[in-house]
Amino acid sequence: MDTTSTQIASGTILFLLLLFFPYLSIADVIYSPVELFSINCGSSSNLSTRDGRNWTADIKFLSENKDSVAAPALTPSTLEGPYTDARLSHSQFTYSFPVSTGPKFLRLFFYSTSYQNFHRSKAYFSVKAGPYTLLQNFNASLHADAGNEPGDYLFREYCINLKDGDRLNITFIASKTSQNPDSYAFINGIEIVSMPPFLYYTNPHDVDITGLPHLVGVNTNLFPIENNFTLETKYRLRVGDQEIPASQDTGMLRSWDVDSKYVTTQSVLSLDIGPGIKLRFTKIPNYTAPDTVYRSVRNMGNNGTINMGFNLTWQLPIDSGFTYLLRLHFCQLNPEMKNPGYQSFFIFVQDQLVEKWADILSWSDKQEGVPVVKQYVVFIPGNQQETLNLSLKMHPNPQSLAKDAQINAIELFKINNSTGSLAGPNPDPDRLPETPKVPLQRPNNKSSGTTRTLAAAVAGAVSAAVLLSFIVAFFLIKRKKKMGSKEKDETPLGGGLSSLPTNLCRHFSIAEIRASTNNFDEHFVVGMGGFGNVYKGYIDDGSTRVAIKRLKPDSRQGAQEFMNEIEMLSQLRHLHLVSLVGYCYESNEMILVYDFMDRGTLREHLYDTDNPSLSWKQRLQICVGAARGLHYLHTGAKHTIIHRDVKSTNILLDEKWVAKVSDFGLSRIGPISSSMTHVSTQVKGSVGYIDPEYYKRQRLTEKSDVYSFGVVLLEVLSGRQPLLRWEEKQRISLVNWAKHCNEKGTLSEIVDAKLKGQIAPQCLQRYGEVALSCLLEDGTQRPSMNDAVRMLEFVLHLQEGAVNEVTESEDTEDVFSSSHSSLLFSDYSKSTALSMATNVGDCSYGSKDSEERSIPDHLFSEIKDPKGR
Numbered sequence: 001m002d003t004t005s006t007q008i009a010s011g012t013i014l015f016l017l018l019l020f021f022p023y024l025s026i027a028d029v030i031y032s033p034v035e036l037f038s039i040n041c042g043s044s045s046n047l048s049t050r051d052g053r054n055w056t057a058d059i060k061f062l063s064e065n066k067d068s069v070a071a072p073a074l075t076p077s078t079l080e081g082p083y084t085d086a087r088l089s090h091s092q093f094t095y096s097f098p099v100s101t102g103p104k105f106l107r108l109f110f111y112s113t114s115y116q117n118f119h120r121s122k123a124y125f126s127v128k129a130g131p132y133t134l135l136q137n138f139n140a141s142l143h144a145d146a147g148n149e150p151g152d153y154l155f156r157e158y159c160i161n162l163k164d165g166d167r168l169n170i171t172f173i174a175s176k177t178s179q180n181p182d183s184y185a186f187i188n189g190i191e192i193v194s195m196p197p198f199l200y201y202t203n204p205h206d207v208d209i210t211g212l213p214h215l216v217g218v219n220t221n222l223f224p225i226e227n228n229f230t231l232e233t234k235y236r237l238r239v240g241d242q243e244i245p246a247s248q249d250t251g252m253l254r255s256w257d258v259d260s261k262y263v264t265t266q267s268v269l270s271l272d273i274g275p276g277i278k279l280r281f282t283k284i285p286n287y288t289a290p291d292t293v294y295r296s297v298r299n300m301g302n303n304g305t306i307n308m309g310f311n312l313t314w315q316l317p318i319d320s321g322f323t324y325l326l327r328l329h330f331c332q333l334n335p336e337m338k339n340p341g342y343q344s345f346f347i348f349v350q351d352q353l354v355e356k357w358a359d360i361l362s363w364s365d366k367q368e369g370v371p372v373v374k375q376y377v378v379f380i381p382g383n384q385q386e387t388l389n390l391s392l393k394m395h396p397n398p399q400s401l402a403k404d405a406q407i408n409a410i411e412l413f414k415i416n417n418s419t420g421s422l423a424g425p426n427p428d429p430d431r432l433p434e435t436p437k438v439p440l441q442r443p444n445n446k447s448s449g450t451t452r453t454l455a456a457a458v459a460g461a462v463s464a465a466v467l468l469s470f471i472v473a474f475f476l477i478k479r480k481k482k483m484g485s486k487e488k489d490e491t492p493l494g495g496g497l498s499s500l501p502t503n504l505c506r507h508f509s510i511a512e513i514r515a516s517t518n519n520f521d522e523h524f525v526v527g528m529g530g531f532g533n534v535y536k537g538y539i540d541d542g543s544t545r546v547a548i549k550r551l552k553p554d555s556r557q558g559a560q561e562f563m564n565e566i567e568m569l570s571q572l573r574h575l576h577l578v579s580l581v582g583y584c585y586e587s588n589e590m591i592l593v594y595d596f597m598d599r600g601t602l603r604e605h606l607y608d609t610d611n612p613s614l615s616w617k618q619r620l621q622i623c624v625g626a627a628r629g630l631h632y633l634h635t636g637a638k639h640t641i642i643h644r645d646v647k648s649t650n651i652l653l654d655e656k657w658v659a660k661v662s663d664f665g666l667s668r669i670g671p672i673s674s675s676m677t678h679v680s681t682q683v684k685g686s687v688g689y690i691d692p693e694y695y696k697r698q699r700l701t702e703k704s705d706v707y708s709f710g711v712v713l714l715e716v717l718s719g720r721q722p723l724l725r726w727e728e729k730q731r732i733s734l735v736n737w738a739k740h741c742n743e744k745g746t747l748s749e750i751v752d753a754k755l756k757g758q759i760a761p762q763c764l765q766r767y768g769e770v771a772l773s774c775l776l777e778d779g780t781q782r783p784s785m786n787d788a789v790r791m792l793e794f795v796l797h798l799q800e801g802a803v804n805e806v807t808e809s810e811d812t813e814d815v816f817s818s819s820h821s822s823l824l825f826s827d828y829s830k831s832t833a834l835s836m837a838t839n840v841g842d843c844s845y846g847s848k849d850s851e852e853r854s855i856p857d858h859l860f861s862e863i864k865d866p867k868g869r
């Protein structure tokens with residue numbers, strides 16, 4: 001069954017939809033909790049946070065408080081929430097909440113830092129709720145240092161169900177041992193939210209047993225979630241591009257993280273499917289998950305042959321020795337899958353077959369847009385001290401017409417063991433991340449001297465994740481105000497910020513920013529971007545010039561990109577990347593401060609400009625610089641970073657004409673393991689520069705940047721825009737025109753008139769080869785950025801050689817005179833440039849250790865391959 005063309009078509013439609021409807025709708029609050037307590041432990045005042053939560057003082061809920069103390073955090077929290085103070089004690093203390101019958105979410109918020117008279121590393125304690133042990137001998141600092149969660153903030157969520165007339169008593173007990181006589185217990189925040197009775201607990205009167213949890217291994221056995229079980233949320237993952245914050249849940253303040261960290265095989269993500277189709281909640285209640293969860297799916301890809309060869313796999317780290325409840329969410333919105341039986345797949349949990357005919361349509365009574373949940377209970381044997389992976393695998397059933405598998409969301413809960421415990425082990429201190437998370441502080445050396453500013457400056461040493469949380473919260477509040485709805489907001493902790501920059505940058509107050517831009521005087525505007533204006537500013541008493549990018553507060557898309565940009569930039573330093581100086585987040589302003597680039601964008605020096613024309617050599621140097629910047633993005637950081645919006649306006653020039661790649665707003669971490677050869681994601685980028693392969697397949701690899709860079713190379717050569725609608729048909733697209741000319745052997749036609757006579761013939765030839773190889777249709781045949789750097793360096797070398805010694809004899813075969821297949825680098829290996837590069841590395845995706853690679857031999861043979869067209 002060939003579904004490729006229709007998938008490409010639907011991909012195109014999706015792309016168009018994304019262009020026109022970039023904003024997702026906001027979930028209505030479907031469920032209003034009867035009870036909601038948000039407690040700011042250790043604080044005597046009430047606190048309303050921007051996430052919509054009203055935190056109240058804890059004293060009236062303390063039932064046993066003789067020895068407990070309230071103390072402020074010595075390192076002020078940079079995350080908004082109940083973190084300024086904590087309740088701490090060397091002995092036991094209890095909170096008692098009057099709650100009615102029925103299941104509740106119990107959420108615990110911890111900020112692992114030192115408090116007055118309490119050293120961070122001495123926090124070592126157990127937490128019990130009623131008869132259940134939630135945490136036992138919990139070493140908070142060790143958990144924070146293990147870095148599974150953002151920053152030094154720890155968040156735990158439980159589902160607990162009490163018998164009639166109970167109070168919910170939560171007890172904190174310091175774990176005293178002879179080695180730790182002065183250990184203590186602490187808590188920063190507690191939240192209790194009621195939930196619908198049968199959301200996770202099994203309705204004993206449920207007649208439809210297909211929705212009940214089945215025990216893995218003995219599939220015929222049901223394993224109902226009894227009312228007296230307590231569950232700990234381990235994962236709540238939606239398949240998609242962005243996490244769903246608590247405020248956008250169906251009313252229970254759950255946050256839905258993204259699953260990409262846990263997918264270990266290749267896959268394709270489709271977002272915002274069937275926006276016109278209304279979901280019908282006939283199989284599960286409408287509060288089960290927000291609508292958006294069911295509108296994005298992950299599947300295996302569009303090649304059934306390849307799909308038959310692997311299992312779509314997730315690996316979820318868990319503690320052994322416990323039983324787990326796994327909930328899988330599905331919804332069929334793909335119009336291709338009209339009939340039950342068309343697509344069915346196997347599901348394996350812990351390598352045991354749990355479904356051999358998983359057919360979403362037949363589960364949903366043959367109707368599209370009907371969400372369903374399948375539940376499995378799996379026991380993981382072991383001694384409670386190990387961390388293992390729980391695996392979920394999906395594979396097409398060979399008898400199915402469509403050879404694919406798909407899923408929308410995964411929830412995983414740990415169930416209390418027979419002694420009522422949920423406690424897992426502390427992380428192994430010997431296996432902490434190599435570089436501990438240093439709270440890098442770069443104090444604002446311009447502090448005005450008042451303690452208040454000083455505190456602000458310290459607080460200003462904020463990790464970007466923290467800032468991101470604020471931004472999330474900010475946008476949610478913004479939107480909430482607009483909607484006039486009562487929805488609650490998330491705590492940033494639950495928000496699933498999966499990657500944290502380790503670098504921090506300078507914090508600016510809004511007053512400083514206003515002062516440096518004459519209160520955002522429009523005369524200071526030096527650029528306008530999709531998400532706001534860029535101002536020129538002066539800081540440090542006017543001694544330093546900076547570019548100040550002020551985000552428009554009303555663009556959700558912008559927020560995400562803004563967040564990415566801080567995250568990316570704060571981690572990256574390179575001669576050919578624009579440096580982030582700092583940021584400001586205050587008074588609803590989100591501002592980034594960059595080094596100022598005197599000469600503006602590359603485009604401003606190529607066309608539609610009064611600037612003098614750049615010489616060919618200058619242009620080559622700029623291309624080499626930009627290529628080096630991109631190469632660093634792809635290989636220099638911990639993970640491959642894909643820019644996603646390479647274009648001539650995102651290459652800036654400093655006063656010495658050094659090219660600097662800017663604007664990582666669309667960046668995205670690339671494949672992490674070599675088994676994941678691409679990240680699939682919604683298509684973003686700028687018209688004229690988007691890799692057709694990425695656009696069609698929504699498979700993003702660093703080769704998409706290579707393509708866009710190829711377009712820039714042509715812009716540099718021709719001095720015109722990538723698309724010129726008023727040009728004659730053949731010349732509208734610069735790429736097509738260049739390819740056409742190349743085939744005719746007349747590439748010199750496209751050369752900028754201002755460059756006439758400057759380009760040495762063999763240099764033009766080589767340059768054309770580089771540009772066109774970057775533009776090959778098949779991404780795998782394009783050179784890596786490293787190869788592009790080497791080739792451009794060689795071109796520059798040729799140009800310099802041609803200028804210096806006119807007598808240099810080079811192979812002058814006119815590669816542009818014949819067909820595309822003549823893109824030969826035949827004599828490259830003989831060149832002197834190659835002596836710079838020694839070892840022949842591979843050019844596999846995501847390889848990080850390739851700083852000094854040369855152009856691999858097989859690359860040349862691939863480029864020679866005419867199939868690349």
Ligand SMILES: *[C@@H]1O[C@H](CO)[C@@H](O)[C@H](O)[C@H]1NC(C)=O
Nearest residue numbers: 028029030031281285286287
């Ligand atoms: C959710 O379902 C309930 C019961 O079926 C219904 O009364 C309610 O209107 C639904 N809410 C929304 C927002 O669809």
Ligand SMILES: *[C@@H]1O[C@H](CO)[C@@H](O)[C@H](O)[C@H]1NC(C)=O
Nearest residue numbers: 044045046047054055056057
């Ligand atoms: C805090 O809020 C609670 C409940 O909303 C209220 O009863 C109490 O008076 C408030 N306390 C202060 C100090 O404002």
Ligand SMILES: *[C@@H]1O[C@H](CO)[C@@H](O)[C@H](O)[C@H]1NC(C)=O
Nearest residue numbers: 036048052053054486487488
């Ligand atoms: C918090 O307090 C504000 C003002 O009193 C109120 O409008 C809002 O509904 C409260 N939020 C919650 C979650 O109770």
Ligand SMILES: *[C@@H]1O[C@H](CO)[C@@H](O)[C@H](O)[C@H]1NC(C)=O
Nearest residue numbers: 121122124139141142145180
């Ligand atoms: C907890 O972990 C810290 C390291 O973060 C360590 O110094 C301390 O000794 C540990 N406490 C106990 C009781 O193991």
Ligand SMILES: *[C@@H]1O[C@H](CO)[C@@H](O)[C@H](O)[C@H]1NC(C)=O
Nearest residue numbers: 063064096130166167168169
């Ligand atoms: C909870 O604490 C309250 C107050 O200390 C006490 O009266 C009650 O018996 C406790 N309930 C349970 C179930 O332990």
Ligand SMILES: *[C@@H]1O[C@H](CO)[C@@H](O)[C@H](O)[C@H]1NC(C)=O
Nearest residue numbers: 131225226227228229418420
């Ligand atoms: C929990 O509930 C199950 C079934 O309702 C019951 O058999 C069991 O005895 C209960 N356990 C406790 C400790 O109450």
Ligand SMILES: *[C@@H]1O[C@H](CO)[C@@H](O)[C@H](O)[C@H]1NC(C)=O
Nearest residue numbers: 002003004302303304305306
């Ligand atoms: C699917 O992949 C196989 C193996 O790589 C290849 O032979 C086949 O042509 C591909 N089919 C499509 C439709 O791309």
Ligand SMILES: *[C@@H]1O[C@H](CO)[C@@H](O)[C@H](O)[C@H]1NC(C)=O
Nearest residue numbers: 308309310311348351393395
């Ligand atoms: C998929 O996973 C199952 C369960 O582990 C295994 O039996 C099967 O061989 C795997 N299939 C492929 C193609 O890897």
Ligand SMILES: *[C@@H]1O[C@H](CO)[C@@H](O)[C@H](O)[C@H]1NC(C)=O
Nearest residue numbers: 264315316317387388389390
């Ligand atoms: C769990 O899976 C991940 C990803 O495949 C792997 O890196 C990790 O080593 C696995 N952990 C264990 C304990 O097997």
Ligand SMILES: *[C@@H]1O[C@H](CO)[C@@H](O)[C@H](O)[C@H]1NC(C)=O
Nearest residue numbers: 228229323415416417418420
């Ligand atoms: C969880 O705790 C309850 C009450 O203590 C107990 O009845 C139940 O068996 C426990 N669950 C498991 C899976 O052991």
Ligand SMILES: *[C@@H]1O[C@H](CO)[C@@H](O)[C@H](O)[C@H]1NC(C)=O
Nearest residue numbers: 384417418419421422423424
């Ligand atoms: C339950 O879990 C706790 C904490 O991990 C452990 O100490 C206890 O031995 C477990 N109980 C059983 C019966 O496995």
